[in-house]
Amino acid sequence: MQGATLIEVLEDRALVGRRTTFAARSETTRFTFHARSETTSEIRAESTNGGVFGVASYPGIVLEIGRAVLNELERAAAPKQG
Numbered sequence: 456m457q458g459a460t461l462i463e464v465l466e467d468r469a470l471v472g473r474r475t476t477f478a479a480r481s482e483t484t485r486f487t488f489h490a491r492s493e494t495t496s497e498i499r500a501e502s503t504n505g506g507v508f509g510v511a512s513y514p515g516i517v518l519e520i521g522r523a524v525l526n527e528l529e530r531a532a533a534p535k536q537g
Contacts, residue, residue, distance in 0.1 A: 459520055473520045481505050484521030500525065 462470040462483070472483040482504050489497045502518040504511050517525065 459523070471520055471524055482518050482520050484517060484524065486521070486524070498525070498528065 458473045460472050460474075462472050464470075467488055469486045469488075470483060471486070472481060474481040482502065484500050484502045487499045489499065491497050500517045500521045502513045502516055502521050504513065504518060
């Protein structure tokens, strides 16, 4: 996604952000990774939207930047066809 920045990547979490011109608005998504079994994992995401008018957290909701990352992770994890 254009303007997205990978802010932090650790073994159990990652933070991705995007800032508009002059930081009038910003969006971050924090991803946390949880092992469900030896062969499956769960990714949880929470978005925060902020800027000159304040900051709002959206527990359980993934905004545009987070959705783009999740879509790409899903595409990369899909079984190869053909």
